[in-house]
Amino acid sequence: MSLTTDVTATLAVLRAHVADLHAELTRNGLVAWTAGNVSARVPGQDLMVIKPSGVSYDDLSAETMVVTDLHGVLVEGDRAPSSDTAAHAYVYRHLPEVGGVVHTHSTYATAWAARGEAIPCVLTMIADEFGGDIPVGPFALIGDESIGEGIVATLRSSRSKAVLMQNHGPFTVGKDARAAVKAAVLLEDVARTVHVARQLGDTIPIAQSHVDSLYDRYQNVYGQQPATTPSTLGSSS
Numbered sequence: 001m002s003l004t005t006d007v008t009a010t011l012a013v014l015r016a017h018v019a020d021l022h023a024e025l026t027r028n029g030l031v032a033w034t035a036g037n038v039s040a041r042v043p044g045q046d047l048m049v050i051k052p053s054g055v056s057y058d059d060l061s062a063e064t065m066v067v068t069d070l071h072g073v074l075v076e077g078d079r080a081p082s083s084d085t086a087a088h089a090y091v092y093r094h095l096p097e098v099g100g101v102v103h104t105h106s107t108y109a110t111a112w113a114a115r116g117e118a119i120p121c122v123l124t125m126i127a128d129e130f131g132g133d134i135p136v137g138p139f140a141l142i143g144d145e146s147i148g149e150g151i152v153a154t155l156r157s158s159r160s161k162a163v164l165m166q167n168h169g170p171f172t173v174g175k176d177a178r179a180a181v182k183a184a185v186l187l188e189d190v191a192r193t194v195h196v197a198r199q200l201g202d203t204i205p206i207a208q209s210h211v212d213s214l215y216d217r218y219q220n221v222y223g224q225q226p227a228t229t230p231s232t233l234g235s236s237s
């Protein structure tokens with residue numbers, strides 16, 4: 001595939017941005033070894049930027065990131081794409097509003113996944129960011145499209161930006177890669193808090209009408225910002 005000059009320029013910015021976002025996974029304690037990855041859809045293209053397979057976080061850079069099409073076929077880069085590429089690609093093919101995908105095995109979120117238990121909406125922060133309970137997706141083996149199918153089916157049946165794949169761990173999505181990373185960080189935080197709360201007793205559900213108004217306010221009023229464009233990607237903090 002030959003890429004136009006404009007796409008090549010966009011890719012250079014996006015590769016650096018996605019590489020930098022991986023530092024948030026380690027900074028927030030979401031990953032062990034190389035088991036976590038961030039990807040970004042290339043705006044207007046059937047392409048995505050994703051972490052290469054098996055490269056340590058310290059060695060990630062714009063140059064080491066890889067570009068694939070939305071079937072996971074390598075388009076740019078010297079290394080094999082992440083082993084989770086098929087799942088990311090499936091999400092981009094089926095959820096056009098998604099611009100970023102993150103996968104980790106963060107401890108508390110994955111502990112809920114190990115029990116196959118949704119995280120109940122018992123904190124205003126869960127209502128704000130996830131719009132209700134954080135759902136569990138089906139058990140699925142790596143190697144075909146079943147992980148992607150499970151993620152998409154579960155996200156479509158919920159307002160949540162996160163799905164806890166049973167016996168595996170969380171996938172989060174966002175309008176861009178940074179939003180998906182934010183969801184992964186907030187997910188682990190609420191997974192931990194609700195786990196701790198459970199140790200001393202029952203948690204209190206939030207009434208659906210309050211969940212709805214919290215979600216609506218947070219998504220539509222609080223912190224509203226102009227849409228991220230490639231020219232601003234590098235300046236996010």
Ligand SMILES: [Zn+2]
Nearest residue numbers: 104105168169
């Ligand atoms: Zn995994």
